[in-house]
Amino acid sequence: MRLFEYQAKAIFAKYGIDIPNGQLVDSHDSIGDSAKKIGYPVVLKAQALAGGRGKAGGIRFAKDDMEAEGNAGILLGMNINGAAVSSILVEEKVDIEKEIYFSITMDRAAKRPVVIVSAEGGMDIEEIAKSEPDSILKEWIDPTHGFHSYHAIDLFKRAGFTGDTLRKLSQLAATLYKIFSEYEAELVEINPLVITRNGRVLAVDGKVILDENGKGVKEFQIQIDAVRDEDLMRYVPLEGDVGILANGAGLTMMTMDVVAHYGGNPANFMEIGGELYKKSEEALDFLLTRKDLNGVLVNLFGAYARTDVIIEGILRSLEKHDTDIPFVFRVRGTGEERARKLLMENLNVEAHDELDEAAKEIVMKAEDYRKRRV
Amino acid sequence: MRLFEYQAKAIFAKYGIDIPNGQLVDSHDSIGDSAKKIGYPVVLKAQALAGGRGKAGGIRFAKDDMEAEGNAGILLGMNINGAAVSSILVEEKVDIEKEIYFSITMDRAAKRPVVIVSAEGGMDIEEIAKSEPDSILKEWIDPTHGFHSYHAIDLFKRAGFTGDTLRKLSQLAATLYKIFSEYEAELVEINPLVITRNGRVLAVDGKVILDENGKGVKEFQIQIDAVRDEDLMRYVPLEGDVGILANGAGLTMMTMDVVAHYGGNPANFMEIGGELYKKSEEALDFLLTRKDLNGVLVNLFGAYARTDVIIEGILRSLEKHDTDIPFVFRVRGTGEERARKLLMENLNVEAHDELDEAAKEIVMKAEDYRKRRV
Amino acid sequence: MLLSKNKKVLVQGITGKEAQYWVEKMNDYGTDIQAGVAPGKGGQSILGIPVYDSVKEAVEQHDIDTTLMFVAPSLVETATMEAIDGGIKEIVILADGVPVHDIMRMLSYGAKNGVRIIGPNTPGLVYPGFSSIGIMPSWLPHVFQPGEIGVVSRSGSLGNEASYQVVQAGFGISHFIGIGGDLLVGTTTVEVLEEFERNDDIKGVVLIGELGGNMEEQAARFVKTMSKPVVALIAGKSSPIGVSMGHAGAIVEGTEGSVESKQKILADNGAHIANTPMEIGKLLKILV
């Protein structure tokens, strides 16, 4: 679960990491007061759970009330890569001497956490990897041993730091590993980590992704609960018009891909794997609340999940909904015979053997339906 | 820092360990209501920070309001091994099938934590060690690996337990180690750990000693602050009449012992080692608030602590206090020469070279002073 | 050992409802389930399989090659340490939802003790015609037939689909290895490929990946050195960026872990890319 920048910084501050003086504002009326308290010039940073904020224009400056109010109005109406901006973090403008990239994350290939430092901060780590690959230093962590300030001393010395800055950076790094561990994070990142002209070491941005199964998320329970409502089926809405209902995460992703491969536009991700297969009625009920669908592809490969039980649920849902959008079925695996029989008896539909064939058919039928509707 | 039984049990309950139904009561008026809520017969347990409660009569039973009020009155007026009883824990009477001893503590010789189990609970562990030494099972813990339910399964099986009781005991043991670790305890003990006739596994008593330097004590900050006030000099009052002022914990203990060895009665422990040596004025001010002293022995062996600085503080304190009780000094080590000179000039007193000699003198002088005072 | 087809299996958490369902399926398939563990249930038996209170007791009575864990996510770390301390050298972890910091510690402890961990969040292992360790529908004849193709998959459901395509194309499966969909897993794609390359039963390889992480990128560098043809199907091309797609590990940040980059690196290193499941069969017919 990704945290907002202001939440990440609140954690940093709790652990004694220096952050810019700032306030969270959620209307453009109050922006002037907050900005004055902090002192102009200020930075206005859109709070949204998405990357690419800088390029999307989500960071703006203001030297007086007029600029602050104008920019706040713009930011609060913005959408950054699909995520609505709910609030603005108003912060002091910092006197930057040097920008550093610092993060701790899980390295899947090495199967352990890795600390990544670059003395060329401020850009995306991938941009740094392209433009200054030699500036990227990594140190892998033995989790039973931890990552301590003396490990960080070594790392930051290799990155070229000395003296009091070295001491401050290494303490901050050890603190960040403490946050990574205690909050059970997947990622903690400070980019840029700024050294100011008067020697402060400041977390000017902060990104924290917590493990949804970990202890750290409990502090953000309200946020989780809000997500969970539509997360029952791990539903992710997309912009297409072909509804997807399949079992298992991998098969569902592939179902979307095959629809796209044959020229269609998938409308969603939705997983009904594991025990959830018994909830196919609720899943389709939920999917049919969308009025932009021009077709639905049901792709079932039964193992533990019984395809006949899934089809029964789908039939119950269809009975409740008065819909004429086309449905295409593909059924294989456990319960296949009975599932096919149910589809034939109730919908007079022959289920496909192959996903490729089913995908071609739904793409064609959705195209027809869209034309008819227009 | 030792916790009250009710505090220990509150921690147990928070971690899901089953405890008897109970309420804390601090006046004998409210005892009847609490007891009725729990249901007679009940057990009344004096809450005091001292051992030997059972033998001192600090646990009483009541079958009705009259008995409850009577016993509550007795308990609330009690003193258990020097500790006042501040409140009573009223609990359901438990239907005991078996009593077990269980604890986790630091083994100094092995330099690691040890889990101790005995299927013969209910008595002091030292009594068990005498009467049923073979019943005591120990397992040492590798702190980087922890103590888990599967370790406990092995331990409790060796102690003769099977089936569901085995499962419950081993889960409880792992939970108790979690408490030991997360609260940074020096000791967690459940004695007796009771198996009831209907299969409950209950912590009927609970003793927790937290490391005063550890994280766990923060939850009990008020209690710590109360202690700290008189703990500035690590002051421990005793029942004797010879005040003791020495530097360093070991030397202070030995000073008390030598006074006792020559027939005197030390009145206190008080440490002014380390940086505290500069606070000798405050230390003596505090000691002289006691009106039961018949003499004071000052025993200084200076190293980092400068004996002349200590003597200066003592002289300042004596100037403020109009006291005629005898003082005897022994001074050796850093600053000795100047310290001796200060004593001679200000009090016309020759400091002793040896603790033994100084102790003999103060014991004699205190005896005289007591006689004169009577 | 990972590819050995007749392992002696221990089942941790054998008395749970889901465990019993799958133990019966595995048993019927011919898997050599030696024993089970369930604290407090020592002395009972399930389908004639003896149950012990602890791994320690089970390994005192039985030679165990691998342990299969039907254990709740929050208890997986302890159960894994118990298996490692019991001297078991291969551990298969099914649970979905194990905290990633638990996984990190488990993997570290396993590595220090020379233990192979498969999963968490793996659907398990199938050795068609021999045995099945996990929750794959090994009994479905149009999905699993003995043969000469090694399949490695991050996903269970897409693993079924791929195996089915292999069988539809007229081939059989020598080994199906599910590695699991979590952010950290004990055995990575490249480690399975290394085993596949060494195994003489295997004539061709199907690699099922998905968006997120760098396991396929790492695997690609090894594919270059392999003597056997590799067909790769990577799911998630039409999934959005920055959102977790069912599997905790299936998330793309920036361009790292995108399906396009994975397909490109794999193809550049000599793998054959299937764009849809049916293409797996078509490519195998050409290559094997």
Add this chain to the structure above:
Amino acid sequence: MLLSKNKKVLVQGITGKEAQYWVEKMNDYGTDIQAGVAPGKGGQSILGIPVYDSVKEAVEQHDIDTTLMFVAPSLVETATMEAIDGGIKEIVILADGVPVHDIMRMLSYGAKNGVRIIGPNTPGLVYPGFSSIGIMPSWLPHVFQPGEIGVVSRSGSLGNEASYQVVQAGFGISHFIGIGGDLLVGTTTVEVLEEFERNDDIKGVVLIGELGGNMEEQAARFVKTMSKPVVALIAGKSSPIGVSMGHAGAIVEGTEGSVESKQKILADNGAHIANTPMEIGKLLKILV
């Protein structure tokens, strides 16, 4: 190594005020202080002693036998791990107030790496006439004179008193080893006795103990096997039960750890009990 009189010493936390006071004292006494560590102060020097940012850098430039730590209690665990990871084999920890669970982990890590830890809460080590590592007043001539008696003490202040008595009685001190007053310490009384017994310079032993714990009991069993006379002074006879007396380790629970029981076991095993400091000298005159 514990008894080696000319160790090459590293000082961690060398730039603190207290550290500088003691470094000057130790230096004047002739101790071979090779280097100091203070993060962010690398390149500076203190009394001509070079300062490094980390232990790793210091050990790259100097052979170090032992490190002496002037570090705040909350930072001791990390500093100890740094020293161990730096390959140093002996660590002297002065700090009073280190959390006991930190100590527990440190000692475990030290033991696994074959490192001797002395303390925490030790006053340090004195090798009269040679060197001083810690905060003992080695420069006071009536307290420390070279000689033939080994002194081991849980307490600094009582260690001074005991050493003074040894010197007053006309003897000298070969080694003074402070083991520290905490609940858990890295080197126990018995481990020092074992070294004393093996060392040919030492003709007699003074053991300074105090109430609490079972270290003196454990030592007693070894005293029985020793060829050298042992004089024991145990503090705390007149201290109350169940209260911590200044030292975290000085607390009695029930009858375990009482001075009476310690004295009895020691006497039963052949140690000679001094009831007051002056008796130490009297007994040594008879025994040595």
